Amino acid sequence: MNAAASAAPAPAAASSRWTSPLWIGRAVAALGAALLLLYPVLSDDAYYQNMVILSLVFAVGASGLNVITGFAGYVSLGQGAFIGLGGYTIGVLATRFPDTNPWLWVPVAGVVAALVALVLGFVSLRSRGPSFVIITVAFLFLVQVVAVNWVSLTNGTAGLTLPLPTWDREIINWPFYYALVVILALQLLMTWWIRRTKFGMGLIAIREDETKAATIGIALPTEKILAFVASTVFVGMAGAVYGYYLTFIDPRGMFSILISVQIVLSLLIGGKATLWGPVVGAFLIEPLNEIANNNLGGGNTRLFLFGGLLVLVVIFLPRGLLPAIESFLERRRTRGKAGLVGQRIGTGGSLASLTDRVQVVDRSQIPDRPLLEVTGLTKHFGGLKAVDDCSFTVPEGSITGLIGPNGSGKTTVFNLLTDTIRADSGTIVFDGKRLDGTPPWKRAHAGLGRTFQITRLFGEMTVLENVVAVQRSFSVGQLGRIAVSGKEAAAAEELLEFVGMRAFRDQRAHALSYGQQKLVELAQILMLDPKLVLLDEPAGGINPVLIERMGEMIRELNSYGKTFLIVEHNMPFVLGLCDPINVLARGRTMATGTPDEIQRDPAVIDAYLGDDFRVEPAKPRKAVS
Amino acid sequence: MEQLVQNLVLGLLLGGVYALAAGGLTLIFGVMRVINIAHGAFLILAAFITYSLWSGLGIDPLLAIVITTPVIFVVGWVTYKLFVAPIRTAPMASTVLLTFGLALVLEAVMGTIWGNNSTAIRPAYGNESFIVGDLFLPKAQVYGGLVAVLVLAVLWVVLTKTWLGRAIRASAVNPAGAELVGIKIGSVAALVFAIGIAAAGAGGAITGILYPFVPGAHYQWIARLLAIVVLGGMGSLNGAVLGAVLFGVAETMTAAYVSPSWATAVPYAIVFAVLLIRPQGLLGSRLREDAVPA
Structure with missing residues (x-):
C-alpha cells in the first residue's frame, strides 16, 4: 500500500515499476506462498495433497542443487541420493530408537547429508573439471548398492517400516506438509542470502571463469566444497520428512535414479541461478510425473517424458523459463530507450x-x-x-x-x-x-x-x-x-x-x-x-x-x-x-x-x-x- | 593358487571388454569435451541388436559384431548430427545433461521394443570351457576378450597410423588450429562420436554373451565406464585401457574373495582413493589452460 501511495505523484514511474519483472515476480511469489500455506485447509483431496507434498520435496531438492549447479556451475546428477540418504537416516534411527520422536531425526538427516557431501566434495572438487559430475553418478549408483547389501543396517531390499504417525487421521498430512514448507522456506532464504554475499559472488565467478576467479583471491576448493555441502543439507532434511511421510523406505524407491532426473529437470526448466526457478520447475514437473505414472502407463512413458524433456530443454530452453520470461518483459519495458553501453566513459577523478x-x-x-x-x-x-x-x-x-x-x-x-x-x-x-x-x-x-x-x-x-x-x-x-x-x-x-x-x-x-x-x-x-x-x-x-x-x-x-x-x-x-x-x-x-x-x-x-x-x-x- | 591365476585371467579378459567400451568414452571426451552419459545405453542397445540377430536370424553372436558395430556407428552419427551438434559449443554441463536425457530415451526405446525382462544370449559354446592345465576358462569369455582386444587394436591403428587419426588428435589438442589447416572440425567430431559409440557397441555385443541384461542396466554400465575413465585419466586412451584392466581384475577378485554382491561396489572405492591421491587419474595430465580461455 505504501509503495502505491508514494508512487501516486509520478504515474509514469509507477507504471514502469509495476510492470517491471521484479514486481510482477514478487506479486506472483506472494500469491503462490499464500496459496501454499492455505492449501491443506482449503482442500483435503489426498491425491492433490500428495502431489503438492512431492512437489515440495522436489522443490527443496532442485533449489539445493541450484547452489552447486546454478551458481557454481558444477552439475550433480546425484542430488536424488541425498533425499534417499535423508530418508534412510530417519528410517534407520527411528526403527533403532522407537521411543524417540522421529521428528528429532529430521535435522540429523540434514547433518548426515552435509557430511557425506563434505567427503564427496573433498574427493572430487579439489580439482576442476569433470571428476565431480562423474563422482556424483558413481555415488548415486554406489549408495543404492550399499543400501541393498548392508542388510544389518538397512534391512536390504526388504526395506524399513517407520512407526506410523500418532496424530489425528483427519490432518494426517498436515505436519509433513508444513514441515516441508518450512524447510523450503529455509532453503530459499539460504539461496537468497548466498546470492547476495561474497560467497555467492565467488561461486558465480567460479562458474564463469575458474582460472580467473583464483587470481582474484577466491579459494576454489573451499568454496566449491562449501557450496556442495550447502546444496545438500536441507535436501537431506526434506528427504527425512519424505521418508517419514511414506513410512516405508527401500533402496529402489529411495535411491531411484529418476528422483535425480526429476530434480535436475525441475532446476533446468525453472531456470538455473534464479531464486524461484527451481520451485516453479518442481511444481510443473511433479504433476507431469503423476500424469505419466497414473494415466499414461508409467514405466517407459515416464522415461520418454523425462528424457525427452531433458533433451529438449537443453537444446531449446537452455536458460529456463523464468529467465526467458524475465528477458521478454525487460525487452518490452525498455523498448525504444537507448542502451547504456554506448555511453561515454567517465573522465574519472583522482582516487x-x-x-x-x-x-x-x-x-x-x-x-x-x-x-x-x-x-x-x-x-x-x-x-x-x-x-x-x-x-x-x-x-x-x-x-x-x-x-x-x-x-x-x-x-x-x-x-x-x-x-x-x-x-x-x-x-x-x-x-x-x-x-x-x-x-x-x-x-x-x-x-x-x-x-x-x-x-x-x-x-x-x-x-x-x-x-x-x-x-x-x-x-x-x-x-x-x-x-x-x-x-x-x-x-x-x-x-x-x-x-x-x-x-x-x-x-x-x-x-x-x-x-x-x-x-x-x-x-x-x-x-x-x-x-x-x-x-x-x-x-x-x-x-x-x-x-x-x-x-x-x-x-x-x-x-x-x-x-x-x-x-x-x-x-x-x-x-x-x-x-x-x-x-x-x-x-x-x-x-x-x-x-x-x-x-x-x-x-x-x-x-x-x-x-x-x-x-x-x-x-x-x-x-x- | 590356480584359483588366483584363473581369476586373474578372467579379470584380464573382462578388462579387455571394459577397455573397448571405456576407450570409446574417453575418445569422445578427449576430442569433444563431452561426457557421454548415454554411452552405457548405446552399449546395451548393441547387446539387444546382437540378441535379435542371434535369436531371429541364427547368426553367431560373436560374428554378429560385424553387423552390430556398423549399425551402432550409424546410430551414433545420426545422434550427433541431431542432438549434440546444435550445442557443440555449449559448456560441458549442457552436454552432460543432454546425453543423460538421451540415455533415458534410449532406455525407454529398448524397454518398448524388447521389454524390461532379463535377456540373455546363449550360443552353443556358452557352457563350454577351455581347460588349460588346472584352469577352467569359459569359451565365451575367452572369445569375447580376444575379439575386444582385436577391435581395440584396430581402433589404436586408426588413431595413430592414419590421416583420420592425426586429424582427430589435432582436433583434440587445438580445435582452432586444426580448422586452420583444413580439418573440418564438425565432420571430425561426428566421426569421433560415431566411432566412440561404435566401440561401446562392440563392447556391448560381447558382454551380451557374457551376462544377461535389461534396458536399465545402462546405469550400472555408465557408472562403471566413467569410473574406469576417471581412474585412467580423462581423455587418455592408454589410461582407459589400464583403468579397465585394473577395474576388471578388481571386480573379479572382489566377486571371488569378498562377495559377489559387493563386486559392483568395491572398485568405486578404488576410484575414490585414486582421486584423493591423484585427481588427474593414473595417466592423465593437467592441461595447459592459459592459452585459450575457452
Whole structure:
C-alpha cells in the first residue's frame, strides 16, 4: 500500500515499476506462498495433497542443487541420493530408537547429508573439471548398492517400516506438509542470502571463469566444497520428512535414479541461478510425473517424458523459463530507450578525492628493497622452454617494465607469478615471503593483483558484481558478508568512479567493449588492494586518449604507494612510464636498466629485431644500431 | 593358487571388454569435451541388436559384431548430427545433461521394443570351457576378450597410423588450429562420436554373451565406464585401457574373495582413493589452460 501511495505523484514511474519483472515476480511469489500455506485447509483431496507434498520435496531438492549447479556451475546428477540418504537416516534411527520422536531425526538427516557431501566434495572438487559430475553418478549408483547389501543396517531390499504417525487421521498430512514448507522456506532464504554475499559472488565467478576467479583471491576448493555441502543439507532434511511421510523406505524407491532426473529437470526448466526457478520447475514437473505414472502407463512413458524433456530443454530452453520470461518483459519495458553501453566513459577523478582509504605517500618513506624477487623461474612445455631460468626484481614503489619480443615469455612469467600455471622450478619472494608453491588465491591474498592480456571479466555478472567478487583474504566471516550493497558495494563504486565506469555498474560485463572491460578489470584488481599490480598490456587495443588516461591512473596509484609490473609492447608508453625496465628474450632476462640504458643497449635491439635482421643482407650488423 | 591365476585371467579378459567400451568414452571426451552419459545405453542397445540377430536370424553372436558395430556407428552419427551438434559449443554441463536425457530415451526405446525382462544370449559354446592345465576358462569369455582386444587394436591403428587419426588428435589438442589447416572440425567430431559409440557397441555385443541384461542396466554400465575413465585419466586412451584392466581384475577378485554382491561396489572405492591421491587419474595430465580461455 505504501509503495502505491508514494508512487501516486509520478504515474509514469509507477507504471514502469509495476510492470517491471521484479514486481510482477514478487506479486506472483506472494500469491503462490499464500496459496501454499492455505492449501491443506482449503482442500483435503489426498491425491492433490500428495502431489503438492512431492512437489515440495522436489522443490527443496532442485533449489539445493541450484547452489552447486546454478551458481557454481558444477552439475550433480546425484542430488536424488541425498533425499534417499535423508530418508534412510530417519528410517534407520527411528526403527533403532522407537521411543524417540522421529521428528528429532529430521535435522540429523540434514547433518548426515552435509557430511557425506563434505567427503564427496573433498574427493572430487579439489580439482576442476569433470571428476565431480562423474563422482556424483558413481555415488548415486554406489549408495543404492550399499543400501541393498548392508542388510544389518538397512534391512536390504526388504526395506524399513517407520512407526506410523500418532496424530489425528483427519490432518494426517498436515505436519509433513508444513514441515516441508518450512524447510523450503529455509532453503530459499539460504539461496537468497548466498546470492547476495561474497560467497555467492565467488561461486558465480567460479562458474564463469575458474582460472580467473583464483587470481582474484577466491579459494576454489573451499568454496566449491562449501557450496556442495550447502546444496545438500536441507535436501537431506526434506528427504527425512519424505521418508517419514511414506513410512516405508527401500533402496529402489529411495535411491531411484529418476528422483535425480526429476530434480535436475525441475532446476533446468525453472531456470538455473534464479531464486524461484527451481520451485516453479518442481511444481510443473511433479504433476507431469503423476500424469505419466497414473494415466499414461508409467514405466517407459515416464522415461520418454523425462528424457525427452531433458533433451529438449537443453537444446531449446537452455536458460529456463523464468529467465526467458524475465528477458521478454525487460525487452518490452525498455523498448525504444537507448542502451547504456554506448555511453561515454567517465573522465574519472583522482582516487584520493573519492575515498579516504588512499593517500599520497612520501617517496623517501618507501624502503629501498625489492618487493618482488624472482630467481631461476623455469617453465617448459614439452621441449619448448617458455621461461628458462628467469630472474629479476621489482623495487618497492616502482613502476617496473617487462618487455621483450613476442614469444619471449612475458605472459608466461605473469602466469607463473600468479600460479595460473605452476612453475617447474624457481623461487618467488614477495614482500619477504616465499610464494612459490602456493595456490593463486593465497598469492592474491598476499597482495598480488593481475590483469589479463585478453580481459577476463565474468561475462554474466554485472560490472559492480565483477568488482565485489574479489576476496582480499580468506575467512568465513568475509564469505558471509553482503556484497551487493553496503560497504563492499560503496568501495567498489569508488573504484569504478575512478576508472570512469561507474555509470555502467549494472551492465553485464559481456556487453562492454574491450576498452571498457580493461578499465573494469583494473578496478576489480584494485579492489584486492594489492601491493603489487601486474598489468598485462594495459595499453594494448585501446585508443590513444584512453592510453593516456591509463598512464595517468598508473602514475596516480603509484603515488599512493602501489608498485607496478607492466608488460607492454607500446614502447613510448613503457619508456615514459617505467623505471627500471627488464628485457626478456627466450625466456630469460637479458637486460635491466633505466629507459635510456635499455634504448641504447645493442643486445636489446638485436633481440627485438632478430640477429638475422639486416636492412640489406650484406650489411654488417652494426648498421642496424 | 590356480584359483588366483584363473581369476586373474578372467579379470584380464573382462578388462579387455571394459577397455573397448571405456576407450570409446574417453575418445569422445578427449576430442569433444563431452561426457557421454548415454554411452552405457548405446552399449546395451548393441547387446539387444546382437540378441535379435542371434535369436531371429541364427547368426553367431560373436560374428554378429560385424553387423552390430556398423549399425551402432550409424546410430551414433545420426545422434550427433541431431542432438549434440546444435550445442557443440555449449559448456560441458549442457552436454552432460543432454546425453543423460538421451540415455533415458534410449532406455525407454529398448524397454518398448524388447521389454524390461532379463535377456540373455546363449550360443552353443556358452557352457563350454577351455581347460588349460588346472584352469577352467569359459569359451565365451575367452572369445569375447580376444575379439575386444582385436577391435581395440584396430581402433589404436586408426588413431595413430592414419590421416583420420592425426586429424582427430589435432582436433583434440587445438580445435582452432586444426580448422586452420583444413580439418573440418564438425565432420571430425561426428566421426569421433560415431566411432566412440561404435566401440561401446562392440563392447556391448560381447558382454551380451557374457551376462544377461535389461534396458536399465545402462546405469550400472555408465557408472562403471566413467569410473574406469576417471581412474585412467580423462581423455587418455592408454589410461582407459589400464583403468579397465585394473577395474576388471578388481571386480573379479572382489566377486571371488569378498562377495559377489559387493563386486559392483568395491572398485568405486578404488576410484575414490585414486582421486584423493591423484585427481588427474593414473595417466592423465593437467592441461595447459592459459592459452585459450575457452
